[in-house]
Amino acid sequence: MSSSSPQSQSLLSKSLASASSLVLLQLFSRLFTFALNQTLVRLVSPQVFGTAAIQFELLLSTILFLSREGVRNALLRAQPTSHSGNKSHSEEEKTANANADATLIANISLLPVLLGIPTTLLTTLLYIGSSSSQTSSQSHFRLSVILYAFSAFLELLSEPLYIRAQNELRFDVRVKAEGKAVVAKTATTFLVLAATRGGEEWALVAFASGQVVYAAVLFGEFGRVYYGNGMSWLLQKVKVDVHGNTQTKYFDTALLHLSGAMTGQSVIKHFLTEGDKFLVSRLSPLADQGGYAIASNYGSLVARILFQPIEETSRVFFSKTLTPGSDTTSIPREALETASSILLTLLLLFTHLFLLLLTFAPPYLPFAISILLPWRYHATSAPSILQTYVYYIPMMAFNGVLEAFFASTATPTDLRVQSRWMLLFSVGFVGAAVGFSQHLGLGDAGLVWANVANLLVRAIYAWVFVLRFFQSRDAGKMVQWKKIVPPPGVMVCFALTGVVTRWSWIGNVRSGVPLTIRGQMGHVVVGVVCVVGCLSACVVLERRTFQQLFAALRKR
Template sequence: MSMKTNEKHHGDGQPPSLAAASLASASSLVLLQLFSRVFTFVLNQALVRLVTPQVFGTASIQFELLLSTILFLSREGVRNALLRNSTQSSTKPKETNLADNVALLPVLLGIPVTVTTAYIYLYSSSAATSSQAHFHLSAVIYALAAFCELLSEPLYIKAQNELRFDIRVKTEGTAVLMKTVITFLALVLTSAEWALVAFAAGQAAYGLTMLGGFLKAYRFKADYIPKKVSVKIHDNTEIQYFDTELLNLSAAMTVQSVVKHFLTEGDKFLVSRLSPLADQGGYAVASNYGSLIARIIFQPIEETSRLFFSKTLSATASNSQESLQIVSNVLMVLLLLFTHLFLILVTFAPPYLSLALNLVLPPRYLQTSAPAILRTYVYYIPTMAFNGILEAFFTSAATPKDLRVQSHWLLLFSLSFVGTAVLLARGLGLGDTGLVWANVGNLWLRAFYAWTFARQFFKERGAGELVRWRKAVPPFKVLVVFAASAAVTRLSEITIGSGPLTLRGQALHVFVGAGCVLGCVAACFVCERKTFQQVISILRRR
């Protein structure tokens, strides 16, 4: 497999279409996530009515955790390292082959990781979980589905480095469609006894479709055997299989991913061990609904930003003032946008969440932990956004030494997360919501660490003034308007809640909220018009 690209380069070493391609990627991935998440949301609305909370919790918490663990540990480090690969533009076959061999590591790592992870999960499952019908068969199918997806990883990396985002959008869109249709049909056409197998069949369809889609895009030209490369070192010819620099960076990122995965999925780890199956189902429903915004918007932005930062900072002139200016502009604009999102959620979500929950949650889930968890997601969602973009920059700019230092801090953060989670969930009696609050604190710690790194990164290159927290905060007048809107909407909620709940009262409450939203938008437009004009100007120039 070759990772060459036909793009021509500017004198500064950057592809002229990199920013444009990144923006196209962001919009395409947002549309992909919008399609897949809306489609999945509609399916989940049907699934939560077809299966019990116990089955939904097992599939959406435990099996998804098994799947993500296999994928994350096998591919995350290699994927991030290869985004910074400068040999994608190389015309030397030897350099290309060494980099391509590194792209095969997720498949090679995937075999032992899949077997070990599946064995540990099956061995450690509780009696209540493993006693469900066809549990072991379903878990094995999930593990095999994960490995099928790993088989497509070398081609995925090839498409990313060639900036062929259309392949991913088309393939993932088809895979999501196949997964949802197969899961729904299997649940409808079979008895309740086969519910877990239905979820597993849907995941298997996703993995096979991903593999088939990438193979078809590259005309089934996939070689999973590493190539020998003869390299001359001090007049001696040696046989190598991997690019040493990329291999070391991949190893550092893979080791770090173990701790990072636990921090990212720590709430699911604890929920799967501490909570009854019914509450796991409620947690899964709340997580699916609460993270819709994160998955539709934040995930594509994070992935695209990581690609953009990696390619820009790995260019030959990565220390030039122009490159630093471009990267800092993108970083600070995204942080400013996420600050606005935080203000919108904190201002409007709490007073209107009760109305929304009665519309989207089935009655049986109103008695689980789902409503309380969704209330905490008001603060969890923007925290994920801030952490995601800051860690995307860290991953793109960090050296292996920086990664090792961060791993030590992540280990400390993980220990504090576990202690805080147990204290909040059990000691203070907050239950599953305590796990989410612990995750919020953990993500803020990680975000602060990445922000400190970014500040130091620019300061060392004589551009410390480009990254300041004031650039990520709206003007004071905008903050005042949001604060006033928060007071008005909460007063409206209290007024409506003091008497019998009527349709007219609910409509008036929504009308008040709509008016406040318009007021906040108007304040942003008036007070921040120049800022957004500058952003549009930057994007048009690039």
């Protein structure tokens, strides 16, 4: 990375800083939420928890994803536009053009709010009309749905401000806003439940109230920073000079078309991302939906703390580094080297994560489940679902960063081709979900296995795109799959420790050792020693890789 330009290094520095900030935000918010959920799942029934955490969260994510995802991703690639062929602009003309660019981007950033109005109304009415009698008969169901819909639209109002903060690389604004919002949400939910003494009657309203407070605090914090600071909530006309001709327009045409393509694709992508929740909300009883929800919360805790910030930061970094402007072949060599190095380093780290989970999760999950999972959820699908997260979490990581690269560099033509493949993946996902859960008898765990298969084929598609992207720029050697595979010595170490930990677990099972901290202490000590051994092998045998990574980090 020594050959990287100062601009690339500055962007890398800011991206690394944002990644660390977002990881800390996710660590704080998820652990805080996890601690609260440990209390909430003991106060409410699996039926209520399943409705709030599966169905209401699905309603919320559908409104937000369809309204903002395409615009958000497109505007990350916004670059200054040259409005005239005359290169001898005065400072006043340059300032005017810069202001025009900013206004055109601001106009597009208002589209999620405009899209959110019909999306919120239609999605909410469709959900209420299609809800089963078992779901809709719960106390204050319609009021809770309306509150969730209102919170979704309220959150969309902060989207133009969020986009502005992202494009200005002001990640501190987002970290503070989301951090305060999470605290307010969890405190509100708990206080409403406590005020009603944990009664079932107001449980759904408690979750809905927490979500409204979250959206209100988020909007308030972004507004506190940007309100009155050149922010307008109305579309503004812009006069631009194009080759000597003055034109009046509201939107940058290229960004608008890209936003439209990405928004259209978001419908399919949302189904693939949330397909398991769609199916479990329709196929499973409410109690099992609660089990699925709590298993998802536990199983994806690491993914949300670590992978979500990495994916979001990668999307920002790749968008700014690899957006060439009008000439699609004009990406500097240094930018390609930096981007490939970051991408391969992340994939290598995720490979190590997969090895750690595959080695240590199966022999220690039963013990962890017995301690963390409330007793009333042991009779649901939660234990079997958690077993599948050993494979689901790494697939989320691989797919997340590869699709971040795709979203950052794909042209509208690439997006249209991917959309056709996504349709095929959707059909395959539904077939796999029904086959795994119904015909193979895997139950709700079959939905997670279908998701693993879905993420795998999507990751392969994105990896093929990465290879073509670099090969078309005579940089194919920068991205070789061998660079994301640990050396044989590391693989052997993980294999041996996998045998040792499973031998220790089988011995405890045969001896009838109870699933308590005291009873399993010897098994835990074996695991700690093996983890230390594996990590030591990684450091010793992959010293050069780590040295290169630390050298890049020191350049911050």
